[in-house]
Amino acid sequence: MLILTIRTDKPESEIGLYNDEEQLGYETWQAHKQLAETIHLKIKQLLEQQSLGTADIQSIVMYKGPGSFTGLRIGASVAQALAYSVQVPIVSAAGNNWRAEGVRRLQQGDNEKIIQLDYGSPVHTTPQKK
Numbered sequence: 001m002l003i004l005t006i007r008t009d010k011p012e013s014e015i016g017l018y019n020d021e022e023q024l025g026y027e028t029w030q031a032h033k034q035l036a037e038t039i040h041l042k043i044k045q046l047l048e049q050q051s052l053g054t055a056d057i058q059s060i061v062m063y064k065g066p067g068s069f070t071g072l073r074i075g076a077s078v079a080q081a082l083a084y085s086v087q088v089p090i091v092s093a094a095g096n097n098w099r100a101e102g103v104r105r106l107q108q109g110d111n112e113k114i115i116q117l118d119y120g121s122p123v124h125t126t127p128q129k130k
Contacts, residue, residue, distance in 0.1 A: 002058045003106065004043065004082070005099050008035055008075030009067020015039075017046050021103060025049050035074050043078075057086055061102030064092035066120025076115045083113075094118060 002024075005016040013031040017024045025046050031038050047053055062079040065072050076092075083090035089111035093101040 001106065002052070002056055003061055003103060004057050004059075004079075005061045005063075005102065006039075006075050006079050007063035007098070008039070008071040009063055009065055010071065011068075013039065013042075013071070013075070015042055015046055016099070017050060017052075018099075018103070020107070021100070031071075035071055039074065039078050043082075054082065054086055057082065057088055059083075059088050059106045060090040061099060061106065062090065062092045062115055063098050064094050064115060065118035066094070069119050072117045072119065076117055080115060090115065092116070 001020055003018040003020070005018065007014045008031070011030060011032040012028050013035055014026070014028040016026040027042060027046055029038065029042060047056070060079050060083045062076060079090060089106060091102050091105045091110050091112050092115040093099070093105065095101065
């Protein structure tokens with residue numbers, strides 16, 4: 001099963017491409033405030049290095065947090081939109097072994113469809129001024 005992994009909880013983002021547990025490709029980059037501008041390009045490049053396209057993805061594993069609110073939302077939006085568009089299962093996981101946990105869940109047939117992120121603390125919002 002061809003699995004795309006995405007982690008966007010910190011300034012250094014990472015994506016990986018796996019055939020079950022076998023790593024086919026992996027990249028980290030300093031995305032920080034350019035994550036929304038760079039993540040699509042990085043996924044495309046990772047797939048092209050293996051002569052693949054988005055239609056070849058068979059499942060997605062997303063790191064669910066805790067971490068940066070904005071980074072996690074951008075990563076989850078991309079992951080969920082991609083999973084929906086190519087009609088593949090998507091799961092999320094946390095902790096040091098998040099990839100292995102996600103792969104295990106996919107192999108068991110799990111599909112969250114909508115990822116529930118864990119920001120690690122309540123979200124802080126600015127009240128409206130008027």
